[in-house]
Amino acid sequence: MVSEAWRKFDDEIARWRDAGRPVEFWWRDDDAVRPAPELARLLELAAQTGVPLALAVVPDAAVPDLFAELGGGVSVLQHGVDHRNRATAGEKKTEFSSGEPAEAALARLAAGRSRLESLAGARSIPVLAPPWNRLPALLLPWLAAAGLRGLSTYGARAAPVPVPGITQVNTHVDIIAWRDGRGFVGEDEALGLAVRHLAARRAGAVEFAEPTGWLTHHACHDEAAWKFLRRLFESTLHAPGILWRRAEDLFGDGRVRG
Numbered sequence: 001m002v003s004e005a006w007r008k009f010d011d012e013i014a015r016w017r018d019a020g021r022p023v024e025f026w027w028r029d030d031d032a033v034r035p036a037p038e039l040a041r042l043l044e045l046a047a048q049t050g051v052p053l054a055l056a057v058v059p060d061a062a063v064p065d066l067f068a069e070l071g072g073g074v075s076v077l078q079h080g081v082d083h084r085n086r087a088t089a090g091e092k093k094t095e096f097s098s099g100e101p102a103e104a105a106l107a108r109l110a111a112g113r114s115r116l117e118s119l120a121g122a123r124s125i126p127v128l129a130p131p132w133n134r135l136p137a138l139l140l141p142w143l144a145a146a147g148l149r150g151l152s153t154y155g156a157r158a159a160p161v162p163v164p165g166i167t168q169v170n171t172h173v174d175i176i177a178w179r180d181g182r183g184f185v186g187e188d189e190a191l192g193l194a195v196r197h198l199a200a201r202r203a204g205a206v207e208f209a210e211p212t213g214w215l216t217h218h219a220c221h222d223e224a225a226w227k228f229l230r231r232l233f234e235s236t237l238h239a240p241g242i243l244w245r246r247a248e249d250l251f252g253d254g255r256v257r258g
């Protein structure tokens with residue numbers, strides 16, 4: 001049975017198909033540090049469905065065994081450095097607080113970058129997905145000097161290349177209900193977020209060219225979340241007019257290819 005939420009999602013995809021424009025999706029999963037049953041389930045889902053996975057790994061917490069488990073089609077992004085909350089009074093949770101000197105934050109970022117590269121090898125692409133999706137704007141111009149060439153946060157991006165040398169591609173559909181039990185947010189909400197981003201792209205309310213990003217957190221998935229993701233992936237991967245993009249292709253050469 002097709003619910004109202006799935007029907008609206010399919011209708012939105014059909015609007016893009018009718019207009020001759022491909023719907024571009026990508027998938028980022030956060031907080032990988034070590035082998036765990038939930039991570040194994042995530043990797044199995046990626047392998048079975050064939051949807052390219054961008055796994056955001058915390059460099060300082062990552063153990064070498066993590067990387068032995070990753071199959072083909074998995075790329076590794078940098079999820080901060082240590083994922084410690086450094087928010088000062090009045091700030092929302094963030095690893096990169098305005099209270100930390102920029103030089104210190106950038107030195108940590110560069111060290112995290114090299115640690116991750118030495119652990120993950122060729123799978124690692126120099127893209128920062130900051131914990132809690134927050135990064136002070138003042139650090140942006142210095143990311144390239146810290147060895148990065150991409151940034152991924154949450155919500156429609158302001159620009160594809162916010163500063164020279166850095167390509168930004170965000171996520172837009174967070175499937176976890178952080179303030180309400182930390183389980184699956186539900187099909188209505190997840191598909192509704194996707195439809196809203198796609199419709200806003202068509203309407204020109206947000207940038208048309210930014211692919212719609214699905215954000216998952218394997219450690220928080222309940223059965224409903226796993227079931228939803230499998231259905232989403234299986235129903236869209238080979239559907240006409242839908243492209244699941246690899247992170248390498250989105251961030252690969254410093255610009256987003258059409």
Ligand SMILES: [Zn+2]
Binds near residue numbers: 030031
């Ligand atoms: Zn995180």
